[in-house]
Amino acid sequence: MSEAPPFWFTKAGVPAWALSPLGFIYGRVAAKRMTQKASNMADVPVVCVGNFITGGAGKTPTALALGRIVKDMGLKHGFLSRGYGGSVNTPTLVDTEKNNAKDVGDEPLLLAQQAPTVVAADRPAGAALLVEQRVDIIIMDDGFQNPSLHKDFSLAVVDARRGIGNGFCIPAGPVRANLGIQLLASDAVLLIGKAPGAAQVIRKAARAAKPILEAQISIDNPQDFEGRRVLAFSGLADNKKFHISLEQAGAEIVEVRNFHDHHPFSTEECRELLSYASAEKLVLVTTEKDHIRLRRMGGAQELLHTQSHPLRIHLTFDNPRTVEGLLEKMIAQAKAIRRANREKTLA
Structure with a gap:
């Protein structure tokens, strides 16, 4: 995806309305895909960092911030990324001393500076490779709309300045799928920054009773x-x-x-x-x-x-203890689900 068309982030006008029938179809198809039951579950809990729109919300800084919290909790984490722009076609553990962006994409190289990072278009296979690295928890950078791997917690990131733009689905606007469906699939919404551009999505998240977290970007x-x-x-x-x-x-x-x-x-x-x-x-x-x-x-x-x-930038949660509490609750539930699945298999 190239830099987003300017009309995506202004009040809906002729271009957005002209493309809205295509956007309606795209949004319905994407929403239907999102509601499919995941066919694979990793052996460890999976946290997904995604967004409602295409590009530029702050997923990677958020994933890194979650990684710091998980580390402070005494857990070993690993990152799972699609590796956009990379050439590897099998699940690959990123080596920062050997790989470049042509191999694995740019964001995985940033993630790998903090923790083991696997690039894989096949997310279940990528998760399995991370489990081999003996991680306690997997943090997915993107993949929110992908149904192939069970997610124990999905955090939807929203840029406070741009929000969801004109609210239309691709190609009429930046939204990836019907917002209501995406909110149902989210366990919490993270608002980055203090600008008023996300007022619409925050109101809808509040009506859907989704926890709304806040964070700021700081320059190092x-x-x-x-x-x-x-x-x-x-x-x-x-x-x-x-x-x-x-x-x-x-x-x-x-x-x-x-x-x-x-x-x-x-x-x-x-x-x-x-x-x-x-x-x-x-x-x-x-x-x-x-x-x-x-x-x-x-x-x-x-x-x-x-x-x-x-x-150099980093993301800081306004209330990291709240984030830690959500993760602790998620981990306990994830372990219970996997224990129940094992007992069902053995029965």
């Missing part, structure tokens, strides 16, 4: 950018979010280069970025995801990696 290294003239380049579903964070860090954004989500930077693009920044005496700044996408790629990509500065 603002001192690296304060007062500096920068060329900001990024390949995200929502590049504006990166620009806002960079300005909050005190940088002066002189030039911008926006690319689509998971963009594989070409040699020509890398050389142009390096040349322009050098000529205009600008600091090259990008996101952690884009920065790691350039690593171990060789040539101009590797040079751009070494000469660029990543804006």
Whole structure:
């Protein structure tokens, strides 16, 4: 998915209404798929971090934040990712010393810096490989709409600035499936940020009696950018979010280069970025995801990696104890379900 069409995140107009019949069909098909009973259950509890819309909600920072909480609970976690943009076609345990984004995708490389991470289009097979790593709990980065693997807890992430956009389903809007069905499949909703753009979905979540959690994104290294003239380049579903964070860090954004989500930077693009920044005496700044996408790629990509500065961020839950309590309850229920299944099998 390239950077989202602007009309997705404005009041519904002619483009959205013209595409709404297709969106209705897409939403119904996706919702029907979501309601299918999962045919596979991992031996350990599975937490899914997903979102109601396509791209850019903050799933990966949320997965990493959950991982920190699980670790503090004394449990070993592992991450399961589809590995968008990667070339591996069998379940693969990510090796940060050998793999690059062309192999496994960019987000798995970030996740693997914290805990064992498996890339697998076949999520049940990927979960089985993580169980072999002796993890106590699996955190799925995305896969919310995929019915192939049983989820013990699904956390739907919502960006407070963009919310669910115009509320229409793809291609008329950014919503992945009928919102009511998606809310039914969610165990809690996480609101990231303080902007009012998510008011509609939060009201619906409250009416559906879903717990609403809140979290904030913080910048780890603002001192690296304060007062500096920068060329900001990024390949995200929502590049504006990166620009806002960079300005909050005190940088002066002189030039911008926006690319689509998971963009594989070409040699020509890398050389142009390096040349322009050098000529205009600008600091090259990008996101952690884009920065790691350039690593171990060789040539101009590797040079751009070494000469660029990543804006490092992390997500913090407003009430981590509430999150820990939800996880503790989920783990107890998950163990009871698996124990009952074993007893049924033996009977």
